[in-house]
Amino acid sequence: MRHLLFPLALLAPLPALAQTTPVTPIQKGTALPPPSSDEAAVLAPINALFASLERGDGAAIAQHVFPEGRVTAVGKATDGTPRIRQESWAQFSARLQPGKGFRERIWNPAIEIDDDIAMVWAPYDVQVDGKTSNCGIDHFDLVREAGRWKLLNITFSSRTTGCERP
Template sequence: MILLSLLLQITPVAPIEKGTGLPPPAADEAQVLAPIEAMFAGLTARDPAAILAQVRPDGSATVAIQRADGSRAIRRQSWADFAAGVKPGPERYVERLIGPAVEIDGDIAMVWAPYDFTVDGKVHHCGTDHFDLVRENARWRVLNVTWTQRSTGCEAR
């Protein structure tokens, strides 16, 4: 969480539909980002339960893959299936958001950001993450995440 917080550069963006035209207060953004940071910590720890603790079970994870040969694929998984794919291993996984944009309207929020995914400190792939979150009982939870994934063009970030 500390590493992600240090790397975050909150991009000031005009809200999609707000009367004041001001971005949400930084404290609100931090609350929205907290379950995402916790998911990333669970991924690094290879702890499926830690990931599942941050999501609504009725949501999903969808990836749009662009392979080096130019072929493309889209894969959708339930949160249970996504978490089941997180297995123990010796490699160290780290996902890092780069300058996330956070939008909040009442009890829904969206986070959009480029990301890097490293394995043992070396960039494995990159793309853009899009998180949909909902607030229930004063707690933000990830409903869905959709991301692009490619292994080329990542070094320039």
Template structure:
């Protein structure tokens, strides 16, 4: 028992994450509110976004500019949902291969994404959702993502 702990302390790496694809039965339940939020961004439905979230959480974005500068911005869920405005462009966000970790009533979803406008890559990065399960239902507490406009490929 003590040997694995000592080996872990000697390593500069975390223990391995679950293999992909993750086959835990909770994985699809965890992804359900994440997928509904991504779909709601595409349909520009702020109310559908807040329906999947805990009000005390929020959204944080780290925008990486082409010149190397970075901007960090945090929004409450109400601010984030309120920023979703009607428009003629077709929006879509794809997160094709998320890593999912579940421990009891907490979960994490992490993975690369590409955000498209009218089918063209607009920006990309990595999404990190943290979720909690309450009364049998998963809710998103926070989402944090990186956002860049270079090196984005349609996925």
């Protein structure tokens, strides 16, 4: 009988080890902490840019950018050769048409701030009529002037494959 009690005594603590403490699950898409107030201020002109793009409102972009800045797209032409397209904010804005906008979204932005300069690096996708048209990485350069963040440059990669949002 003693031979049976010893193995049973070893097994007795196992139910206690199997217990878990209830943990509230992380809501999908909220794994990163919310941006600090500085980070939120840096994201504000980017979000305003996206709202202008969705409306097709090129004129509204001007208040969020430095006019001497650039928009640079890097991708591949249909024949696979590398392609770089650069234009001023004015040229970029002139191509927008009211009612013919598109929706651009970023997620998991990496935000770096040093005094009055900031950089935001984030995956993005663009949707036209509810369908993803392209995706890549957005890289924004921002400068704070008179206490207000404005976009100086945006450089982005662009592709039409592998655009599944995590």
